[in-house]
Amino acid sequence: MTDGKDYEQLLALHHAMQLRRSLRDGSPMAAPAPRRPTEYRERLADQRLLVASLEAVTSSADEVVRSFYAQLFLGRPYLRNLFPAGLRADSDRLFSALIGLAEALEKIHELVPVLEQLGRDHRKYGIRPAHYDAVRQALIGALEEHAGANWRPEYATAWTRAYDYAAGVMQAAEAASTDPPYWQGTIVTHERRYPDIAVLRIRTDVPYRYRAGQYATVEVPNQPRVWRPYSMATAPRPDGVLEFHVRAHELGQVSTELVHRARVGDTLRLGPPMGTAVVDTDEERPLLVVAGGTGLAPCRAVVEQVLTTQPGRPVQLVFAVRHTQELYDLPTLAALAERYRSLTLVPVVTEDPDFPGVKGEVPDLIAQSGPWHAHEVYLSGPPGLVHALDRVMRRMSVPPTQVHHDPAPA
Structure with missing residues (x-):
């Protein structure tokens, strides 16, 4: 049985091998990257079915999430190490993400860039292609279990198509990325501007490319596998230093660490840049x-x-x-x-x-x-x-x- 530490070591080895393959791009030994799905003809009909299936379990959202994790980990205990110690904080995010997928199918041109960002970002968790199938099975199984008599076979078909489309876009973006799964950062300045607000400047081990308006997810050593989003507070700088403004929240594990306990010289990890609220400098509107x-x-x-x-x-x-x-x-x-x-x-x-x-x-x-x-x-x-x-x-x-x-x- 592979424990969490061994699994992370295997992932580190995998990422190193992936980087070597990217450096020798064009070699006949390199595996072809997955292609991004180009069509999803049934998406509007599937959207109606997804919304209906979620309505059937709205009153038992927490139970659905618990069932999802139980089915995901059943027979796959090693996957538990990809998640933080407490899963409850992620429950609302998961259910919101499911609803978001159902709603976003109508505007697929906006959904695709978000999925591509998620595909690049999810590498930091150690997600591998085989895990996508496990998540889909657990998701549909949990929804069916709690919908009970209201479940319809066409719900499963719609979720399979929608999920596989999303997974295909994410995996293609993951395979095409030459960036690391996460960046190592060192705090170079830490200023307390207000009792619960700190401004941190961080230098990464390798250049961190982003656009003004984007954010990064941050993991601190004392809260492993708990990633929280914080926006970069400056346009990209020549010296590569990133600035973050963090407010500590009463129940915020990462924000409390960053505001009250972090010191100059401390290290943390950053996921890839995300977000679509970026500025268009070709536009002239005020x-x-x-x-x-x-x-x-x-x-x-x-x-x-x-x-x-x-x-x-x-x-x-x-x-x-x-x-x-x-x-x-x-x-x-x-x-x-x-x-x-x-x-x-x-x-x-x-x-x-x-x-x-x-x-x-x-x-x-x-x-x-x-x-x-x-x-x-x-x-x-x-x-x-x-x-x-x-x-x-x-x-x-x-x-x-x-x-x-x-x-x-x-």
């Missing part, structure tokens, strides 16, 4: 950028990218917090506004009556200061704020293609 709390990180990166590559393009940056002291990066933003006249900086405080600047609820302020239909809009922050702002944009008839945000927290 930007409205709204950041809540440490959601400022990707927004600042987007703003920096535009200011340095399109210095005349108008940008309005709204930085919203609850209390004045939480404006942790205001000096940096003020320096940018001083340097670039095209940047309008609007700090907003929602719960401090003594703040001398703009006060109030951000969605209301944005709604009152429009129209925004001629702008590219970037949103980041707590999910409730982002969703509220998204609704404001829809009410103000801003085309959805001009509103950018990622579901992952900043």
Whole structure:
């Protein structure tokens, strides 16, 4: 029986061999990369079936997730080592991902880039092609078990087609990637800007290529196999140093480590860059950028990218917090506004009556200061704020293609 340590050693050996194959690309000994699926004719019909199957188990979501893991590990105990010690934190993410797949089939042109990113990202877990089949079997088995009499055979057929399409896209992206499965990073600076907010700068062992607005998942040594997403807070820099803004949450294992316990010289691991809310520097529309709390990180990166590559393009940056002291990066933003006249900086405080600047609820302020239909809009922050702002944009008839945000927290 292979234990967790042995399994990780085998994966390390596999990644080393994969890198050697990529270096000798074109060799007749190299295995051909899987091809990405190009068509999925049944996707709209399958989407309706997937949604119906999920509705049949909505009231027992937690039980479905527990059943999924039980079936996944049955006869495959080595797979347990790919997951964190506590699975409960991942339960909502898993079920949300299933619902997301069902909903996203309608916009497959948007789904494919996300799946490709996931394929590259999942290598950090040690996922191998054979594991995809095990996950599909466990997924369908768990859904069927808890749907009971409401289960229909065509549900299984639809899930198989949808899952195999998604897995095919992910595996093709994984095989085509020449990047490592994860990067080793070293903390070079650690600044506490507020009791629960820290700004960290990290240097990676090999260059980390990303686009302004993207995020990385981070794993700290004291929380193995627990990966949490944090956005890069600057546009790519010549020195390759990455900056992250982290707020510690009461139940956040990784955020607590990064804010309260991490020190200069500590190491961590980063997964591949992810996210689609990236800036298009070929576009000329003015930007409205709204950041809540440490959601400022990707927004600042987007703003920096535009200011340095399109210095005349108008940008309005709204930085919203609850209390004045939480404006942790205001000096940096003020320096940018001083340097670039095209940047309008609007700090907003929602719960401090003594703040001398703009006060109030951000969605209301944005709604009152429009129209925004001629702008590219970037949103980041707590999910409730982002969703509220998204609704404001829809009410103000801003085309959805001009509103950018990622579901992952900043």
